[in-house]
Amino acid sequence: MSRRREVIGLVMLLPAVILMGCSDVSLPTDAPRMSASASADLAKGSDHAGAIIGHDSCDPASFNAVLGPNACAKPGGLTFQALIAELAATQTVRSWRFNPLQATTHAGEALLVKNVGGVEHTFTPVQQFGGGFIPDLNALSGNLVPAPECLNVPALDFVQSGGTSLISGAALAAVADANGIAKVLCCLHPWMRSEVRIK
Secondary structure (H helix, E strand, O other): OOHHHHHHHHHHHHHHHHHHHHHOOOOOOOOOOEOOOHHHHHHOOOOEEEEEEEEOOEOHHHHHHHHOOOOOOOOOOEOHHHHHHHHHHHOOOOOOEEEOOEEEEOOOOEEEEEEOOOOOEEOEEEOOOOEOOOHHHHHHHOOOOEOHHHHOOOHHHEEOOOOEEEEOHHHHHHHOOOOOEEEEEOOOOOOOEEEEEEO
């Protein structure tokens, strides 16, 4: 099968896989990794350091036509078909990213996360970068082995368009390596990632 036919086949399969993946999200079973209401925590003056911002540029007409109503809640210029084509060609999508690529926080402090894009993203602390829970997007992005944390994503890791949350200091510490580096991954779009240095 040619690469072009593989991409076309994946484009046809992705909507069902994406929607099935979102419906199978499990509830958290461990100590809270993220806050259910970041805005309430921020209003109370919770300690947090810096932020990771999730960006995307989804085109509502094409994303909503493929994935269903309100899949993309904010105007952007990248069509669903263009996202798949760019991902197939480069294993990443330039306009879909976390900023900064490297953040810093102090031990015990929470980290603010904000989704300024049009689609839902997860901000999941992981020990090692890898794939997410959508096999076709893993294959297109070259992340064939899912990060274990992405196989059982807590519901609170999902942040809707325009939403904010906090990753707890304990959750970052739990995945940090010997150098104090924790990794944060979008389990929907596994090329979106950031490293957090804990000081």
